[in-house]
Amino acid sequence: MIHSLFLINCSGDIFLEKHWKSVVSQSVCDYFFEAQEKAIDVENVPPVISTPLHYLISIYRDKIFFVSVIQTEVPPLFVIEFLHRVADTFQDYFGECSETAIKDNVVIVYELLEEMLDNGFPLATESNILKELIKPPTILRSVVNSITGSSNVGDTLPTGQLSNIPWRRAGVKYTNNEAYFDVIEEIDAIIDKSGSTVFAEIQGVIDSCIKLSGMPDLSLSFMNPRLLDDVSFHPCIRFKRWESERVLSFIPPDGNFRLISYRVSSQNLVAIPVYVKHLISFKENSSSGRFDVTIGPKQNMGKTVEGVVMTVHMPKAVLNMNLTATQGSYTFDPVTKVLAWDVGKITPQKLPNLKGIVNLQSGAPKPEENPSLNIQFKIQQLAISGLKVNRLDMYGEKYKPFKGVKYITKAGKFQVRT
């Protein structure tokens, strides 16, 4: 099971260590640093590294490496999932998962880690249980604590720990009872040179914010549940009901959580809401090239495409770029060679365009590779897959909750090859 955890920042300092069994020397991280050096780019550090005595399984999140030390045969996915859960918990507790936040709350972090894992076995990873055991820091609480001498560690057994619904605590009480669902869809796509779709699929999630008193039992139904053929559920969902009736039936956790995530597979046709016209060329034996990109809307069901940002990793030989944007602003970082163009909203009448000259290092050979364009965008009030919530019913409680559904479509890994 998980033996130890080291948190390492980008400059290679180990700023926190926690051991659940015997203490493992920090020097074990040297193998990690070695791999990190070899990988050059931080993102390319392999997640599983074997050393003579241990295995190091790591994740990279928010500029921090979470490196766990394993001594026996353990499912690596289990470790990776757990590490992400640790990062999520920090995010949840401190608002951000950063080195400063962790250092500022080091005792709470330590208490949390102790509570999450026992002898390498996960103990309590549900946010609501943890919050009952260890209260998140707030300014008010620390003031109150210092006056009354009370602590921020709960001294009763969390109610959810052992019930069949560990994700919900008992005795939740709200004056305003609300249930909100955000249907968020991301389009992952690869568009080739000529503008045809090589690959496209939709990754969707339904994130919920439920603030309901007592033990509400909810049923969420869809107009077109057939779209959902590949779904991952929050443990609260009753799988049998879904199998037989295609209804999401569940007793929700309290607060924010991800209800389901789903994938609309590449077999279905995915509507691509934008198109890109591009001309990027480098002349042979000259130190310049041309760059001309236009973005336009397509098939967006009458909704506006907004928040458009294009980023391009230009080839190494590019020194500088002299461009003019008809809309928005652009930056080019000559060190990382990243061109970023913040376009904003697309109006179909006047398509945004960015064009100009690319300056190359003189004498360098013409770049072989063509840069891919990475596009981000957002469309409000639209789920591009066509998924629609039909209704939400509540059983088990008497009050009338306030209900709301919001749809949003975003670009995920949306790449245009040139």
Place this chain on the structure above:
Amino acid sequence: MTDSKYFTTTKKGEIFELKAELNSDKKEKKKEAVKKVIASMTVGKDVSALFPDVVNCMQTDNLELKKLVYLYLMNYAKSQPDMAIMAVNTFVKDCEDPNPLIRALAVRTMGCIRVDKITEYLCEPLRKCLKDEDPYVRKTAAVCVAKLHDINAQLVEDQGFLDTLKDLISDSNPMVVANAVAALSEIAESHPSSNLLDLNPQSINKLLTALNECTEWGQIFILDCLANYMPKDDREAQSICERVTPRLSHANSAVVLSAVKVLMKFMEMLSKDLDYYGTLLKKLAPPLVTLLSAEPELQYVALRNINLIVQKRPEILKHEMKVFFVKYNDPIYVKLEKLDIMIRLASQANIAQVLAELKEYATEVDVDFVRKAVRAIGRCAIKVEQSAERCVSTLLDLIQTKVNYVVQEAIVVIKDIFRKYPNKYESVIATLCENLDSLDEPEARAAMIWIVGEYAERIDNADELLESFLEGFHDESTQVQLQLLTAIVKLFLKKPTETQELVQQVLSLATQDSDNPDLRDRGYIYWRLLSTDPVAAKEVVLAEKPLISEETDLIEPTLLDELICYIGTLASVYHKPPSAFVEGSRGVVHKSLPPRTGSSESAESPDAAPSAGQAAEQPAVIPAQGDLLGDLLNLDLGPPVSGPPLAASSVQMGAVDLLGGGLDSLLRSDVGGSPAMGGSGFTAPGPAAPAAMGAPLGSGLGDLFDLTGGVGTLSGSYVAPKTVWLPAMKAKGLEISGTFSRQVGSICMDLVLTNKALQVMSDFAIQFNRNSFGLAPAAPLQVHAPLAPNQSVEISLPLNTVGSVMKMDPLNNLQVAVKNNIDVFYFSTLYPLHILFVEDGKMERQMFLATWKDIPNENEAQFQIKDCSLNADAVSSKLQGSNIFTIAKRNVEGQDMLYQSLKLTNGIWVLAELRIQPSNPSFTDLELSLKCRAPEVSQYVYQAYDAILKN
């Protein structure tokens, strides 16, 4: 108000100040001080000096303070064992606390104090907590057993905690069940032989119920445990599958993958005609694809596992090619894995898309990725014949880019395409030759030289090209040198007139100026071939090469089956069984897929029955010499995509042909010529050999021969059932099992050859090492047709005893070499001695008496044959079937005495006196006295007696 204040230090010395604060009267101040201590501890500062002061704060009502002190204790108890005892009392008291949270906390912390001294104090509180009324305490206590086991395994066993833990599997609370399973699994890992997790249908049912209700982590433990269960039939397998399937929709990817493991394993038992089988296949695809939309680290592990799944059951993901397309900002480790899977999924239906993608990747920035993409194009060409032409033109386009590493990779793969499709794409040779000068990697140079040599007759200036390489012969790597030697010999055989000088030059370079034995040997072989019989040389060197197989880089089926059982574990990430990399000799139990019931597919792979006994009985395999021969025969044209079996097939075939049937003579001369080699290379590891003995002798098939033996005809002696002599894993997919028999005066070796590799096997030959009784094949090994994958053939190989003799230890040890088109393999086996008992082994009575007296008494050996309840007549008729003849029978004091004789093939007589007590049913042992002039055979004769009588 952040915790960073705890890090500020004062000049006076931190430890000193903290000490004062810890001993303060004010609660608040104490707590702050402990927090400071913990903060220092987290960054690895040594604050162990404060141990007594911190432990003093332990007795408090404040839970937070208590927790903090516990945190400290766990970290430092080990370094201060005497001090740690101070804490014991508090723990024992806390285990009685009315608040379950405190009880659980105490039992949890107790287990983390890794001090041997205090463990015994903890047993009583732990026992109480394991039976606690509160499930939260029970589940914590379950984990504590695992902790304690890690510190002091003996103590845990003596105290009976393991049994209590097993009982917890039937606990009413699913969380307790999950933790008990997790704890037991961890303990079982260090005790592979203990049947801690012996599951039966009832406990499986309990686990399946708990599976639905416990936390995600608990589900992982339970699923992993389920995967080790062997359902008794396909119905049970199906019902488990049905109950596990809902886990595929879990948000936690580790749960999903563990569920996939259970399904992949149990699916093996389901009949393919079943509707449910098809449904299950369909259900597996979406969750696997979903794993690929997760974080890159998860993707990586998922991809490594998908790689295995795709090899085992390609049908699952055959329509999902597109999800494996590479995005430019994927981490490199994800890109490389995706590429691998794309090739595996490539088929005629999607090849156009795949090629377009690969071409795109070949212009990316990352060198490793580009190289792999170019190789992938070559693999596509070999795999999908229809696409070959398009692949070649794509490769030519890439060569035109003149990017150095792209060109070199392209040439290496084009060589493979030539091998697969001879005489089809040679028009591109001219383009390749243009790039000769830019090649600086050995593999690419070797590939180019191979092409020039192979197609020497079509390249006008082949001699010039090869000559240009020859200039720097000694600076080249071995691979290139060997290749150059072969290529020039080929050239000479094709154009003898102009190249005589060249070939002499290279032969002298290889044989006289080189220190490399491989190169020298090959040079001499060619030289002699050319000088003795140029026509034969031509036939050998320019022989038609066998085609290379389509799939590359495939994992051997036996290994793949094992790895499927390890889906989701580190083993699946490394594609190696845990035994290959788990530290220490923990004796990992080999896992294997369950056999399919109700279908005729080969269910009896050697490791399908995972009994430890069988593993031990596996015969000894002698690998050492095989490597040597393999090297000698190797042409070193390292194929780019080197899976071990393929490497052999694509390269060495020519080499084996080269020596033709000469292997036998080569072997013989080796063994005969250098006794050292015969000694070292052929010695079987001691302990394995007697173990192998048990198998042929131990089981019952001989009943069949009882009848014939009773009639007393000369029909045939007892035959032991076949056992596996050479497991497929040790012989590149060739499995050999067999036994020995003696029928009407002739000895036979009955063999079953099974091809468990992916390619056709042919050119079988067999050879024995010298042995104690001169056993040798009386005829060559006749395998008429090539052996296709998954086929087996039964052969009865007649043996004679006129071979050369060398005394072996044990005496009946036989070392065998088997050759096929892939390699030469060695194994050793023990033959039962009674195959050597000849038919005319009946001595005259007078002669018997005289001989018995003549043989000195120190040559007499006594044995007991246990548990044999046959009477004298049954014994003598049974033995006569195997040519042990009864000469006289006497009755002395209620005991039957049999006097018997037998003769071995080499003329040694063995005389026996067998004492049977038929009157006493409780005394079933037979006493055997053997007298022989060569007393060392006695033991083996006794073993033969034992085997014959017990069957």
